[in-house]
Amino acid sequence: MRPIDWIVLVATLLLIVAYGMWKGRRQRHLAAYLLADRKLRWPTIGLSIMATQASAITFLSTPGQAYVDGMRFVQFYLGLPVAMVILSITAVPIFHRLKVFTAYEYLETRFGVGTRTLTAILFLIQRGLSNGITIYAPAVIVSVILGWNIHATNIIIGLLVILYTTSGGTKAVSWTHVHQLLIALGGMAVALIIAIHALPVGFLDAVRVAGRMGRLNAIDFSFDVTTPYNFWSGMIGGLLVALSYFGTDQSQVQRYLTGSTVAESRLGLLINGMVKVPMQFFILFVGAMVFVFYQFVAPPLFFNSVERARVASTAEYAWLEEAHRTNFVARRAAVLEMLHNPAATSRVRALQREEDSTRRAALDLIRKKHPGADANDTNYVFLTFVTQFLPAGVVGLVLAAIFCAAMSSTAAGLNSLASTTAVDVVKRLVWRDATDHQYVVVSKWLTIFWGVFAIAFAEFAGRLGSLIEAVNKLGSLFYGTILGIFLLAFYTKEISGTAASLGAIIGEAAVLWCAAFTNLAWLWWNVIGCAVGVGAAVVIQSVILSGAKDLQRTA
Amino acid sequence: MSSPFPVPRSPRADGTDNGERRTENDRWRRLYAIVLGELALTIAIFYAFTKAFQ
Numbered sequence: 001m002r003p004i005d006w007i008v009l010v011a012t013l014l015l016i017v018a019y020g021m022w023k024g025r026r027q028r029h030l031a032a033y034l035l036a037d038r039k040l041r042w043p044t045i046g047l048s049i050m051a052t053q054a055s056a057i058t059f060l061s062t063p064g065q066a067y068v069d070g071m072r073f074v075q076f077y078l079g080l081p082v083a084m085v086i087l088s089i090t091a092v093p094i095f096h097r098l099k100v101f102t103a104y105e106y107l108e109t110r111f112g113v114g115t116r117t118l119t120a121i122l123f124l125i126q127r128g129l130s131n132g133i134t135i136y137a138p139a140v141i142v143s144v145i146l147g148w149n150i151h152a153t154n155i156i157i158g159l160l161v162i163l164y165t166t167s168g169g170t171k172a173v174s175w176t177h178v179h180q181l182l183i184a185l186g187g188m189a190v191a192l193i194i195a196i197h198a199l200p201v202g203f204l205d206a207v208r209v210a211g212r213m214g215r216l217n218a219i220d221f222s223f224d225v226t227t228p229y230n231f232w233s234g235m236i237g238g239l240l241v242a243l244s245y246f247g248t249d250q251s252q253v254q255r256y257l258t259g260s261t262v263a264e265s266r267l268g269l270l271i272n273g274m275v276k277v278p279m280q281f282f283i284l285f286v287g288a289m290v291f292v293f294y295q296f297v298a299p300p301l302f303f304n305s306v307e308r309a310r311v312a313s314t315a316e317y318a319w320l321e322e323a324h325r326t327n328f329v330a331r332r333a334a335v336l337e338m339l340h341n342p343a344a345t346s347r348v349r350a351l352q353r354e355e356d357s358t359r360r361a362a363l364d365l366i367r368k369k370h371p372g373a374d375a376n377d378t379n380y381v382f383l384t385f386v387t388q389f390l391p392a393g394v395v396g397l398v399l400a401a402i403f404c405a406a407m408s409s410t411a412a413g414l415n416s417l418a419s420t421t422a423v424d425v426v427k428r429l430v431w432r433d434a435t436d437h438q439y440v441v442v443s444k445w446l447t448i449f450w451g452v453f454a455i456a457f458a459e460f461a462g463r464l465g466s467l468i469e470a471v472n473k474l475g476s477l478f479y480g481t482i483l484g485i486f487l488l489a490f491y492t493k494e495i496s497g498t499a500a501s502l503g504a505i506i507g508e509a510a511v512l513w514c515a516a517f518t519n520l521a522w523l524w525w526n527v528i529g530c531a532v533g534v535g536a537a538v539v540i541q542s543v544i545l546s547g548a549k550d551l552q553r554t555a
Numbered sequence: 556m557s558s559p560f561p562v563p564r565s566p567r568a569d570g571t572d573n574g575e576r577r578t579e580n581d582r583w584r585r586l587y588a589i590v591l592g593e594l595a596l597t598i599a600i601f602y603a604f605t606k607a608f609q
Contacts, residue, residue: 074601081594085587211608218601231598266583273590277597 001146001387005396012183012400016407017164020176024168030439033169034101034419040258044174045268048255048412049246050276051177051184056138056406057379059184059283064303064378066287067294070217072229074284076523077277079239083246084273088266090490091247096262101423103253103486110489111497113428118501119482120424123250124417126478128450131413132457138406139458140374142399144306145383154458157403161410162451166444170258170419173411180404185279187401191382192286194390199289200296205339209295210288212338212345213352218281228521237523240530241476244483246272251409251416290385295335297389298328301359303380307366307373314369320362327355410454418446476522477515480529481507487530488537499541507533 001009027033040048065073100106104123108116135157143150164172199206210216220230227233246252246269259265301317301324302308311317331351338344359377366373386398422443427434434442481504488495488503495503510532511525520528 078594078598081590085590088583088587207608211605216605216608218605219598220605221602270586270590274593277594281601 001395001399002392004393005399008393008396009400009403012397013160013403013407016176016179016183016404017160019179020164020172020411021167023175024164024170024172027169027171028437028440030101030422030436030443032171033440033443034415034423035254036169036171036174036258038258039260040174040264041260042264042267042271044178045256045259045265046271046275047181048174048177048258049252049268049272050279051181051405051408052251052255052412053245053276053409054181054184054279054405055134055409056402057134059188059402059405060138060141060382061376061379062280062283063287063290064381066215066284067291067381068378070215071281071284071288072217072220074218074277074281075220075229075231075234076238077242077280078231078234079236080242080276081273082235082239083242084269086243087247088269091253091486092256092259092265092269093262094490095253095257096259096265100257102250102420103248104250104420104424107485107489108428111485111500115485115497115501116424117429119248119485120420122478122482123248123420126475127249127251127413127417128453129457130475131410131417131450131454132461134406134410134413135454136458136461137379138402141379141383142402144304145380145387151459154455157406157410158451158455158458161407161414162448165411165414165451166447169443169447170254170415173415174255174258176411177408180408183397184401184405184408185282187398188283188286190394191386191390191398192282192289194394195286195289195293195385198389199293201292201336201339206289206292208339209292209335212342213291213295213335213348215288215291218284225524226519226521228523233521233523237521237527240483240526241479241523244479244486244526244530245475248479248482248486249416250420251412254416254419255412287382290382293385293389296332298325300384302362302366303377303384304374305380307370307375310373311362311366311369314365316365317362320358320365323358324355324362327351327358331355414447414450414454417450418443421446421450476525477511478508478529480511480526480531481533483526484530484533484537487534492538495537495541496545499537499545502540503533503535503537506536507531 029037031037062073095103095106098106098109102120104116104120107119135154139150139153139157142148143153164176196203196206201209207216221232222230223232224230225233256265256268259268300308301321331348334344334348334351338348363375363377367375383398383402387395390398422439426442426446427439431438431442484507485500485504488500507529511529514520514525514528515522
């Protein structure tokens with residue numbers, strides 16, 4: 001990091017925080033503090049929705065994903081536009097008509113306070129933990145690559161977010177989202193342009209290299225439930241994840257509840273549906289170009305320098321390094337030949353397979369020496385490239401982009417956690433006769449509480465090691481079941497709260513069974529949870545509960 | 556900021572007549588079709604992109 005990088009980074013972050021505090025000043029009523037007075041327009045809502053979903057790990061890990069596995073990850077988002085249309089037709093008018101503050105408030109009107117509280121608590125657990133990971137994930141990557149103190153990074157990100165989220169509430173969060181997303185995408189665009197410019201071959205040749213080496217595999221129509229990313233898992237599993245995330249997760253629902261009309265909220269969701277897939281394609285494409293760059297400039301065998309240092313002195317690693325170097329020289333020559341002679345493609349692919357197996361062997365060695373090692377090297381690819389090859393100033397801009405992304409999703413998380421605790425727990429169950437101003441004060445303290453909780457969990461997350469991936473999958477363990485409850489609420493009139501709750505328990509048991517005893521890819525857990533939960537509730541209502549009512553009537 | 560889309564007004568609980576409501580619904584249907592059409596086009600482009608550079 002050079003002085004100009006520090007200036008760009010610090011100035012960007014301070015400006016964002018100051019802007020958030022200024023934009024969200026004087027919020028005295030609960031509707032103003034939690035829903036920006038329901039006055040936002042669709043461009044702000046749309047960008048806020050996108051910024052909430054795009055965390056730092058999206059910008060750090062997604063290019064690395066393309067580097068290692070190609071662009072097929074984009075298929076995960078194919079169901080999202082369909083979900084935006086479904087939610088615009090169903091959820092948005094209902095939430096607006098009832099003037100709810102949270103998605104869970106709606107469940108009380110349909111199933112009673114028990115279901116509302118249960119779903120709100122499930123959300124608080126899941127979002128409370130994942131917010132800690134949202135802070136921790138970029139902090140650990142930045143600390144490994146730049147040598148920063150991870151505890152200080154966690155605390156600084158957390159405190160900056162707490163500052164403007166507490167003082168300005170939802171208005172500050174939504175308006176800063178607009179600038180944070182633009183900075184994040186701008187940083188990625190600059191990184192892409194410079195990566196392409198640094199290539200020793202032309203742009204079209206670079207795309208050809210990426211394609212022939214299997215890094216532009218954006219669409220795969222083969223149906224296989226054990227692979228996470230193909231057209232079908234994206235359209236079915238991805239659709240249910242998106243329905244659940246955007247329709248039942250308060251961190252997203254709160255974004256479009258700020259719309260001044262149903263039309264503004266709908267347009268915010270629909271613009272997200274139109275932009276999200278191309279945006280993810282663009283981020284993955286950056287990774288594909290970084291992959292091509294490393295065909296001409298020798299990459300490290302293992303990008304995570306901390307894990308690499310642990311085994312660097314061993315004879316096995318030295319042998320693997322030698323194999324990696326030899327392979328790189330042969331592969332670079334073969335790639336250059338491939339540009340003129342397509343017949344060399346098979347040789348390039350064979351060398352790439354050899355390189356992949358060398359990387360796997362290095363990973364196995366690291367795992368063997370340190371069982372708790374961070375094995376997900378994809379997270380370190382992009383930032384290694386940025387810090388080593390981008391010019392002064394641009395490094396600061398890309399880091400600012402990553403921090404902006406971390407802050408945007410954390411802020412939405414804190415905002416939604418405070419809203420749900422204030423409205424669904426405090427206002428509904430604990431302190432029902434407080435004034436509007438008192439609820440605003442409570443919400444502010446709750447924002448601080450959840451912020452401190454997130455920082456504390458981020459500090460603890462370091463001890464979780466490779467379990468972080470498991471925590472990220474936690475959402476898919478619950479999303480399907482929660483979505484099932486909401487689908488029953490939206491589309492059925494006969495199902496009671498008891499049947500919905502029992503169905504949810506059965507659906508959750510089915511998901512846990514699939515996760516523990518089958519190799520079903522995790523996207524499909526959402527489908528199982530939703531389908532089993534809804535099916536069980538319908539059966540329970542129509543066979544058991546209706547039968548019991550009939551018996552009572554007869555008696 | 557003015558909208559690039561045909562922005563319909565939100566549904567009203569008051570006495571909006573049926574013709575007006577039908578026009579409004581038609582506008583939304585067109586917008587939903589645009590979103591889904593863009594998705595179909597994107598998938599087709601991605602597929603062509605995958606095949607072209609394979």
